[in-house]
Amino acid sequence: MIMCAPSPHHSPPLLQMIMLFFILFNSLSYHRFSSTHRSFLSSIAVETEPQSYSEAKDFPEWRNAMQYEIDALCENKNWSLVPLPNGKKEIGC
16 A cells, blocks of 8 residues: 655545545456446546557557567467568558
8 A cells, every 4th residue: 555644735635535546446346337437437547558559669568568478479379470461451459
């Protein structure tokens, strides 16, 4: 649990609410919330997931996660790199 010293700019109840929000946000499961509530919770998230490789490549934790996945695929021999056939376009995943 993260402990914070009271700030002169925050009243203790507000600080407690912020800490509670942080704890809940990092430990809740969202599968029982309605889609409306999940959308609301997503809109107030402090951290968002990158929507593309060009966004993800700027964050070391995402680069590490991508490399981990590629290494696992190679180690398990689940894939191999091959040239794209002429006239075909790659797809995302």
